[in-house]
Amino acid sequence: xxxxxxxxxxxxxxxxxxxxxxxxxxxxxxxxxxxxxxxxxxxxxxxxxxxxxxxxxxxxxxxxxxxxxxxxxxxxxxxxxxxxxxxxxxxxxxxxxxxxxxxxxxxxxxxxxxxxxxxxxxxxxxxxxxxxxxxxxxxxxxxxxxxxxxxxxxxxxxxxxxxxxxxxxxxxxxxxxxxxxxxxxxxxxxxxxxxxxxxxxxxxxxxxxxxxxxxxxxxxxxxxxxxxxxxxxxxxxxxxx
Amino acid sequence: xxxxxxxxxxxxxxxxxxxxxxxxxxxxxxxxxxxxxxxxxxxxxxxxxxxxxxxxxxxxxxxxxxxxxxxxxxxxxxxxxxxxxxxxxxxxxxxxxxxxxxxxxxxxxxxxxxxxxxxxxxxxxxxxxxxxxxxxxxxxxxxxxxxxxxxxxxxxxxxxxxxxxxxxxxxx
Amino acid sequence: xxxxxxxxxxxxxxxxxxxxxxxxxxxxxxxxxxxxxxxxxxxxxxxxxxxxxxxxxxxxxxxxxxxxxxxxxxxxxxxxxxxxxxxxxxxxxxxxxxxxxxxxxxxxxxxxxxxxxxxxxxxxxxxxxxxxxxxxxxxxxxxxxxxxxxxxxxxxxxxxxxxxxxxxxxxxxxxxxxxxxxxxxxxxxxxxxxxxxxxxxxxxxxxxxxxxxxxxxxxxxxxxxxxxxxxxxxxxxxxxxxxxxxxxxxxxxxxxxxxxxxxxxxxxxxxxxxxxxxxxxxxxxxxxxxxxxxxxxxxxxxxxxxxxxxxxxxxxxxxxxxxxxxxxxxxxxxxxxxxxxxxxxxxxxxxxxxxxxxxxxxxxxxxxxxxxxxxxxxxxxxxxxxxxxxxxxxxxxxxxxxxxxxxxxxxxxxxxxxxxxxxxxxxxxxxxxxxxxxxxxxxxxxxxxxxxxxxxxxxxxxxxxxxxxxxxxxxxxxxxxxxxxxxxxxxxxxxxxxxxxxxxxxxxxxxxxxxxxxxxxxxxxxxxxxxxxxxxxxxxxxxxxxxxxxxxxxxxxxxxxxx
Numbered sequence: 001x002x003x004x005x006x007x008x009x010x011x012x013x014x015x016x017x018x019x020x021x022x023x024x025x026x027x028x029x030x031x032x033x034x035x036x037x038x039x040x041x042x043x044x045x046x047x048x049x050x051x052x053x054x055x056x057x058x059x060x061x062x063x064x065x066x067x068x069x070x071x072x073x074x075x076x077x078x079x080x081x082x083x084x085x086x087x088x089x090x091x092x093x094x095x096x097x098x099x100x101x102x103x104x105x106x107x108x109x110x111x112x113x114x115x116x117x118x119x120x121x122x123x124x125x126x127x128x129x130x131x132x133x134x135x136x137x138x139x140x141x142x143x144x145x146x147x148x149x150x151x152x153x154x155x156x157x158x159x160x161x162x163x164x165x166x167x168x169x170x171x172x173x174x175x176x177x178x179x180x181x182x183x184x185x186x187x188x189x190x191x192x193x194x195x196x197x198x199x200x201x202x203x204x205x206x207x208x209x210x211x212x213x214x215x216x217x218x219x220x221x222x223x224x225x226x227x228x229x230x231x232x233x234x235x236x237x238x239x240x241x
Numbered sequence: 242x243x244x245x246x247x248x249x250x251x252x253x254x255x256x257x258x259x260x261x262x263x264x265x266x267x268x269x270x271x272x273x274x275x276x277x278x279x280x281x282x283x284x285x286x287x288x289x290x291x292x293x294x295x296x297x298x299x300x301x302x303x304x305x306x307x308x309x310x311x312x313x314x315x316x317x318x319x320x321x322x323x324x325x326x327x328x329x330x331x332x333x334x335x336x337x338x339x340x341x342x343x344x345x346x347x348x349x350x351x352x353x354x355x356x357x358x359x360x361x362x363x364x365x366x367x368x369x370x371x372x373x374x375x376x377x378x379x380x381x382x383x384x385x386x387x388x389x390x391x392x393x394x395x396x397x398x399x400x401x402x403x404x405x406x407x408x409x410x411x412x413x
Numbered sequence: 414x415x416x417x418x419x420x421x422x423x424x425x426x427x428x429x430x431x432x433x434x435x436x437x438x439x440x441x442x443x444x445x446x447x448x449x450x451x452x453x454x455x456x457x458x459x460x461x462x463x464x465x466x467x468x469x470x471x472x473x474x475x476x477x478x479x480x481x482x483x484x485x486x487x488x489x490x491x492x493x494x495x496x497x498x499x500x501x502x503x504x505x506x507x508x509x510x511x512x513x514x515x516x517x518x519x520x521x522x523x524x525x526x527x528x529x530x531x532x533x534x535x536x537x538x539x540x541x542x543x544x545x546x547x548x549x550x551x552x553x554x555x556x557x558x559x560x561x562x563x564x565x566x567x568x569x570x571x572x573x574x575x576x577x578x579x580x581x582x583x584x585x586x587x588x589x590x591x592x593x594x595x596x597x598x599x600x601x602x603x604x605x606x607x608x609x610x611x612x613x614x615x616x617x618x619x620x621x622x623x624x625x626x627x628x629x630x631x632x633x634x635x636x637x638x639x640x641x642x643x644x645x646x647x648x649x650x651x652x653x654x655x656x657x658x659x660x661x662x663x664x665x666x667x668x669x670x671x672x673x674x675x676x677x678x679x680x681x682x683x684x685x686x687x688x689x690x691x692x693x694x695x696x697x698x699x700x701x702x703x704x705x706x707x708x709x710x711x712x713x714x715x716x717x718x719x720x721x722x723x724x725x726x727x728x729x730x731x732x733x734x735x736x737x738x739x740x741x742x743x744x745x746x747x748x749x750x751x752x753x754x755x756x757x758x759x760x761x762x763x764x765x766x767x768x769x770x771x772x773x774x775x776x777x778x779x780x781x782x783x784x785x786x787x788x789x790x791x792x793x794x795x796x797x798x799x800x801x802x803x804x805x806x807x808x809x810x811x812x813x814x815x816x817x818x819x820x821x822x823x824x825x826x827x828x829x830x831x832x833x834x835x836x837x838x839x840x841x842x843x844x845x846x847x848x849x850x851x852x853x854x855x856x857x858x859x860x861x862x863x864x865x866x867x868x869x870x871x872x873x874x875x876x877x878x879x880x881x882x883x884x885x886x887x888x889x890x891x892x893x894x895x896x897x898x899x900x901x902x903x904x905x906x907x908x909x910x911x912x913x914x915x916x917x918x919x920x921x922x923x924x925x926x927x928x929x930x931x932x933x934x935x936x937x938x939x940x941x942x943x944x945x946x947x948x949x950x951x952x953x954x955x956x957x958x959x960x961x962x963x964x965x966x967x968x969x970x971x972x973x974x975x976x
Contacts, residue, residue, distance in 0.1 A: 051721040052875045054916045066915060071721050093912045097881035131885050131905065156874065165304075174306035175716070175874070176313040178699070180884050182874035187305040188291050189313075197305060275714035280656065280695055307715075314716040314873075316698030317656045333618030334813065334849050335775035337863055371700065371867065372618035373657055375443050376775040376847075377480025377782045388446030 012078040021074035028056055028069040031082055038082050039091055039120055041155065043070045044207055046230035047162040053155075055091050055120070058082050066090075091124050100131045101180065102138060103152040104210070110223035111211030117155060118210075134180075143193030147205050147215055149184070154212040156182055160204035167233060172198045184212075203229075249299045252292045257285040261293075265300050272303045275311055279318055288319045316371075324359040324366035326385050326404045333372030335379035344380065344394055345369070348401065364405045414566045414683050418553050421675065425554040432470045434513050435489040436460070439542065440473035441628045442660050443621075444484040448503065449473075452484055455506035463510060475629020477542035478533075480782035482523055487542070488513065499523035528798040529780050534761065536769050537622075537745040538785045541629035546664050549671035552632040558677045560751035564640045565687045568751075573644040574600060577747070579755025581767030586612055586703070586740030587815060587844040589766075589833040595737060598727040600645040602735035607647035609638050610731065610738045612708060613654040613661070616700035617816030618867065620847035622771040623741035625783055627654070627661035630745070631668035635678060635691055637744030640751055642689040645737050650691040653708050656698055665693055700817075700871035704919050705730075705738045707873065718873045719919035740845070742771055762788035766832035776813075776849035779804045786831070793827040796850060807852030811935070815844025817864045817871075818924035820931025821857060840931045842924075857936040858943055861929045862890035868925035879922030882913040886929065893943040900944055907933070 010021045014031055021030045026049075031038050041053040051068040058069045061079035069082070081087075098104075098117065106112045138151040158175060161184065165171040172195050176185045186195035205213040206225050214223045251258035264281040268274025278301070282293045289312050298308040312318045330345050345356060348367060352360055359366040375381045378390025384400050429435075438444075438453040450473075457471045477485045482499035486509065489495050498509060498521040508518045525531075535541075544551040552558070564573050578593030599607060611634055615623040627634065638650040654662050669691055672678040680688040694712045701707045702717040705726050711717040712731060730736025746768060750758045759767045766788035772795065775781050779801030786795060796802070796809060803809050811821040820841030822829065829835050833843050851860070869883040889906045892898040910926035917923045933940060 050875065051918060052877070054876055054878055054918065057916055068721050068918075072723070090912055090916050093908075094877050094916070097877050097885070100885070101881045131909075132888070134884065155877075156880070171304035171307060174304070174310035176310050177874070178314055179869060179872040179874045179880055182880070185306055185309060188294055188309050195305075271714075273712065273714040276697055276711065277695060280697065303714075310716055311714065314699065315656075315696075318697055334816070334847070334863070335619050335781075337618075338776055338849065338851060338855060338860075370657060370698075371616070371871070372620070374615065374621040374624040374655075375446060375480075376619050376621050376773055377443050377483070378446065379775060379781070381446075388442070390443065390446050 010074050010076040010078075012074055012076065012080065014080045015082055023073070025074050026070060027058060027067075027072050027074055027078075027080055030074050031069060031080075036082055038069050039124065040070060041116060041120065041209060042157040042159065044159045044162065044230065046234040047159070047166045050158060050162075053157060054094055057087065057090065059084060059087065088124065092126055093130070095121055095124060095126055096130045098155050099126075099129045100133050102134075102136060102154065105152075108220055109153065109211040110214045110218045110220060111153075111225075112221040114221070114224045115211060116209035136180075141192050142216070143191035144198070144200075145193065145216075146200055147192070147202065147213060149192055150212055150214075151183060152212075153210045154184060155210060156184070157209060158184075159207045159209065160184060160213060163203045163207045163230065167230065168199060168201050168203050170197045170199050170201075173204060206230075249296065252296055258296075260285055261297070262300075265297070270301055272301050272307075275301060275303060275308065276315070279312055279315075283318055288322045290320070321359070322363075325364050327366045327368060327383075328385075328401060328404075329368045329370050329373070329383040330356065331371075331373045331375075331379075331381040331383075332369050333376060333379070333381075335376035336372075336381055339380045341380040341382075344382075344392070344397055347394060348397065351398065352401075365401070414562045414685070415559065417676065417683065418558055418562065421550055422554045425550040429470070432468055433491045434465075434469040436469065436471045436509070436513075437474040437477075437487045437489065437542070438471065439475070439477050439483060439485045440546070441476035441541075441625055442658075443476070443480040445660065447484045449484040449501075451503045452486065452501055452506070455503035456486070456509065459506040459510040465510070465513070469510075469513060472545050473547070474544060475541040475546045476538075476625040476783060478538070478783045479523070479529060479780060481780055482782075485523070485542075488517075495525065497523040497525050527801075528794075529784070529801060532794070532799050533785050534769050534787050535785045536749050536758075537626060537633075537742055537771050538629075538783065539749075540633065541625065541783075544630070546629050546631055547667055549632060549668065549675055549677075552630070553675070556752065557632055557748075558636055558675075560748035561636050561639050561643075561677060562683050564751050565643050565682065565685050570600065570644045570646065573640060573751065576751060576755040577644070580746075580750045580758035581755075581762070581765075582743065582746055582750065582758065583766065583833065584740060585742035585746075585770065585845070587617075587818065587842060589843060592739065592743055595727060595739070596641065596644055598725075599647075599735050599737040602728045604735040606649070606732075606734050607645055608731045608734060608736045609641045609645070609647045609650040610708065610712070610736055611638055611650065611652040611741060611744055612703065612705070612738055613652055613658070613741050614696050614703040614708060615655060615658075615741070615845060616703045616871075617818075617845050617847045619773065619775050619813075619816060619849050620845045621773050622783060622846045624658050624661050626741055626745050626771075627658070628664050631661075631664045632672060633745045633748060634665075634741060635668060635672050637739075637747035638691060639678060639682070639689045640747050641737055641739065641744065643687055645735075647737065648688050648690065650689060651694050651712060651731075652691060653694045653696060653702070653712060655696040657696075662693060662695070669693070699873075700867070701873045701919070701921050704921060707919070708738065709736065716873070718875045719921075721918055742846070763830065763832045765834055770831065770843070770846060772831075772846045772848045774800050774848055774850070777804050777807055777809075777852040777855075778802070778850040788832045789830040791828050791830050792822070795831065795848070796827065800850070803850060803852055805852065807854065809850060810853050810855055811851045811857065813841075813849040813851065813860065813928075814847065815842035815927070816847050817867050818842060818920065818927055819844045820927050821851070821860060821935065822931075823935045840927075840934050842927070856894070856939065857932040858890065858893045858939050861932045862887065862894045864928040865890050865925065868921060872921065872925075873919075876916075876918035876922060878913045879917045879919075879925065882909050882917075882922070883925055885909055886913070886926070890929070893940055896943045896945060898940075898944050903940060903944070 039055040049070040051071045056069040057066040059081040141149040161173045186192045356369045486498040486501045496517045582592040584590040699717045702711045707717040707719040726736045771785045809824045865887045874880045914926045
């Protein structure tokens with residue numbers, strides 16, 4: 001009998017539990033399927049992953065390298081640890097760095113209570129930030145008729161960039177500069193309201209994890225976001241093919 | 242916005258646009274040729290302005306924000322016009338330990354600008370480079386394209402003076 | 414197949430046979446910046462003015478290595494040993510030409526019976542300074558392209574790879590990954606189109622080996638790339654060169670044109686079915702583009718941001734295709750290995766680090782320039798004998814290797830042999846070859862701060878640990894640099910080093926803490942001394958006096974932590 005060239009289903013362990021995975025499944029997808037929590041921020045179902053936030057890093061037995069669960073495919077015989085003292089410490093430090101990088105003031109934010117960054121901080125047990133605040137001077141762009149961009153709350157997850165490029169197709173957003181000087185910009189770094197490529201669809205606002213992008217007319221703690229539209233769109237598009 | 246098959250006209254009759262077009266053509270008007278194209282624009286015009294970015298974006302069928310993002314990622318591209326004269330100071334390791342920071346400070350205070358800026362009269366742009374690859378001759382600086390090695394403070398100052406004064410003399 | 418090469422070699426030898434004297438002028442960037450082109454012109458005019466052009470020719474050659482003594486001019490004759498002149502100016506032309514048939518000009522004479530010239534073993538640099546980089550005929554006359562013809566006409570791709578494996582060649586860009594293994598992986602990867610990329614984005618400040626090879630012997634790289642293409646099944650190569658190297662780009666463009674002309678590049682190379690094309694892609698000032706996936710993004714016209722690996726470029730690289738990426742120096746070793754055999758190469762160096770390595774000596778050392786030595790050569794020999802010792806009468810304090818990803822090796826380890834494992838054991842890395850010598854005037858805290866500033870400004874900004882972590886580490890190091898640090902700053906610094914090293918997305922972030930960790934290991938007392946008296950009192954510790962630097966970690970007293 002001829003052996004198949006590639007195995008279609010892989011068996012591996014996550015946190016000691018035996019699980020089965022399709023060959024195109026990432027560790028993150030597998031964990032979510034099996035009810036195991038791995039924190040994420042830059043991951044957005046429906047657009048491609050970039051592995052930027054480093055929150056989803058997991059330990060793999062046999063290597064000292066930590067790998068991002070969102071971009072690592074499950075392999076036969078892998079032994080994955082999704083939670084440990086070390087991983088928790090690193091995850092808290094990632095959040096510390098994010099909180100220190102810009103000006104995140106929950107008390108006056110439209111997304112207070114509906115923010116992924118805030119939620120992660122609570123979930124990972126952050127009580128205070130262990131690094132000095134950088135207090136950069138950052139602007140607010142309220143030139144758009146429907147929405148506002150507040151750079152002070154941006155975590156550079158680039159979900160807005162990816163959704164505008166991959167789903168809407170307009171590619172209004174991109175990132176300028178390097179390092180901490182990075183900023184999200186529209187068209188030729190112009191006020192959002194003057195960016196001709198913007199279709200005003202609002203997808204970027206809905207996928208932004210914090211209160212950086214929000215709808216005008218919302219007061220503190222009023223900005224709830226609808227995320228389900230994206231997996232739905234993806235499903236519909238695949239169905240059409 | 243022009244459709245893909247429409248030929249995009251350059252912003253003006255300036256012959257330098259033909260060189261830019263040639264670069265884009267050589268790369269098949271594909272987006273991969275973006276960096277090569279921006280190099281050509283920078284070399285031909287001295288910097289990248291909104292007009293040239295729009296033209297390149299339209300010709301390569303690339304989003305404006307992507308072109309802007311690429312232009313600002315790379316250190317060699319400038320969105321501001323350079324001064325009449327340029328001085329690039331090397332801050333590579335070898336030059337650093339041979340005292341370049343002190344020299345840079347002196348130049349900055351003498352001309353009243355910080356590295357990365359141009360003097361208000363547009364005469365001199367002071368830039369830094371992370372390593373010019375001439376470490377055997379540290380400390381190194383480039384004055385209007387010519388590399389000067391084993392630089393000493395006095396020589397640096399006199400070269401700068403020479404460079405920026407030539408125009409004054411001509412005008413007088 | 415070799416006939417074409419033999420024809421060219423013969424023609425070259427015939428046309429130069431009548432010259433009993435050749436005057437060589439270094440035309441690499443270093444000497445060029447000191448007007449070596451004017452020197453060449455002056456010498457040519459002088460030779461013609463004296464009617465000597467029948468038996469004396471003046472030509473431009475590549476880097477002769479001793480950059481600190483440039484501009485360099487050498488005179489080759491049929492009769493006597495080579496004469497080397499240093500610190501030459503155009504006004505010296507009459508003197509040099511006048512001395513052609515007699516004793517050398519004393520005041521310009523540079524002795525060559527010294528370790529700098531005698532103790533090197535040149536493979537990568539064997540043609541540098543000996544041939545005109547702008548004439549393919551000279552490259553061919555020096556056995557150029559014979560390895561390529563041997564590979565494509567006498568060997569199978571697998572045999573070529575076997576030879577590279579046998580040589581033990583490891584990536585010279587700093588990673589030290591076994592080259593033969595990389596070639597095997599790409600060769601085995603599935604894909605209809607494969608690519609060879611030469612990584613010439615030499616971004617380490619203090620390193621200029623690659624630039625020199627590209628300016629002095631560009632055909633060597635083309636030949637190496639073509640052989641690699643044959644071995645892995647690629648028909649297209651790209652050389653990604655830093656934008657800061659215009660001379661290297663110009664020389665490469667000339668070389669590519671010439672190689673095509675003599676049918677060593679392009680379609681149907683040397684009359685065979687093998688086709689290989691090479692194009693140049695320009696960098697634009699981003700250190701991170703030396704990282705393989707960032708380099709690929711740059712060639713694709715995007716922001717040079719890396720992506721997580723796996724998958725590795727060998728499987729999924731340029732435009733999603735299997736791609737082989739090798740450093741300039743690695744590729745420069747390929748032709749000699751194919752010509753002389755992998756075993757020959759493996760006979761040099763140490764058990765795990767075969768062959769030779771080119772180092773760029775800079776800093777407080779007399780003979781700043783380029784050298785090539787067998788792996789395993791002790792640092793002491795490199796610094797004091799070949800390098801001519803510490804300049805300015807100082808004492809060697811530390812040697813920095815590996816650039817922003819490397820570390821500082823204190824003087825007490827000068828007897829360490831230079832090889833991948835030994836340097837790693839000391840907390841540094843081989844790196845691309847930049848070797849900076851520091852004397853007692855150097856502040857190790859400041860060195861660490863310098864490299865962290867570099868990493869901070871070169872960080873692409875994609876991942877959180879590197880983007881923000883380097884800023885915090887730099888701010889902390891700045892405090893230490895200004896003697897304004899508190900004990901808790903040291904604790905935080907070490908915590909951040911650990912986190913950034915283990916969680917960053919790419920090599921830039923992962924190795925950014927190395928200079929800090931290395932200086933903390935051997936020069937911890939300098940950090941402690943930078944803690945303010947005030948802060949020390951507040952936390953009830955005494956800044957420790959300098960103690961033995963034997964690498965034993967000096968843990969901060971318990972009070973420091975309880976802030």
